[in-house]
Amino acid sequence: MTKRRIVLALVICLSVAAFAGQSFYRTQGHPEGVPDWVIQAQRLDPNERQEYVASIMQKQRELREKEEQQWRKQLEKQRQKERAKAQDEAMKHLSTGRRNSHTQRTGQDKDSNSTPANETTLPKDAGTKETHRGSQYTFSWSRPSARKSPSELTRGERVCEELLDLLEDQNATLEEIQQKVETLRDVRRDANRELAKARKELREVLNLDQEATLLTMGWL
Numbered sequence: 001m002t003k004r005r006i007v008l009a010l011v012i013c014l015s016v017a018a019f020a021g022q023s024f025y026r027t028q029g030h031p032e033g034v035p036d037w038v039i040q041a042q043r044l045d046p047n048e049r050q051e052y053v054a055s056i057m058q059k060q061r062e063l064r065e066k067e068e069q070q071w072r073k074q075l076e077k078q079r080q081k082e083r084a085k086a087q088d089e090a091m092k093h094l095s096t097g098r099r100n101s102h103t104q105r106t107g108q109d110k111d112s113n114s115t116p117a118n119e120t121t122l123p124k125d126a127g128t129k130e131t132h133r134g135s136q137y138t139f140s141w142s143r144p145s146a147r148k149s150p151s152e153l154t155r156g157e158r159v160c161e162e163l164l165d166l167l168e169d170q171n172a173t174l175e176e177i178q179q180k181v182e183t184l185r186d187v188r189r190d191a192n193r194e195l196a197k198a199r200k201e202l203r204e205v206l207n208l209d210q211e212a213t214l215l216t217m218g219w220l
Contacts, residue, residue, distance in 0.1 A: 040052070143160075144160055145157075159183055159184045159187055160184065
């Protein structure tokens with residue numbers, strides 16, 4: 001009976017010691033804030049540890065790249081929505097301006113050529129003008145063909161002529177106008193790229209005084 005008690009007491013002591021060791025390992029061997037993969041890497045030999053850490057780093061890089069791609073997609077969707085909204089508002093204003101322009105031209109055909117006292121003409125850029133009567137605005141354009149022959153017109157000027165024809169055509173749809181506007185934007189982007197290339201090539205053959213002179217003239 002005495003031996004059984006001794007054996008039982010010994011088993012109890014060993015169990016308590018093992019439990020205390022495990023608790024100590026959890027609290028002292030696993031500091032708070034240290035990732036599990038770091039502790040796992042410490043248990044490996046140097047060669048295995050290097051491969052293990054490299055794989056963990058690769059997974060983290062892939063995760064960051066995936067998150068960045070998702071963020072960029074969301075940002076691009078938001079930008080597309082904003083551009084579509086801005087285009088819709090621009091086309092609405094354009095449609096209103098066309099109707100007002102048509103009404104004004106019809107009224108001018110019926111009226112005399114003299115300008116009423118309550119009408120004011122304001123100069124605008126690129127040969128355009130804005131006529132204000134009350135709260136109505138109408139626009140007239142100086143066409144490139146008025147200054148050049150058809151054979152002298154550049155591609156951009158021909159597209160401008162086509163766009164002006166659509167703006168003055170009451171049967172033209174907004175989709176046709178928007179498509180022509182995009183064409184004109186593409187032409188101008190190509191022209192800007194060619195201009196930048198030409199300016200770069202010009203700078204390579206100019207001295208400092210020549211470059212400064214052309215810069216002040218707005219050519220560079």
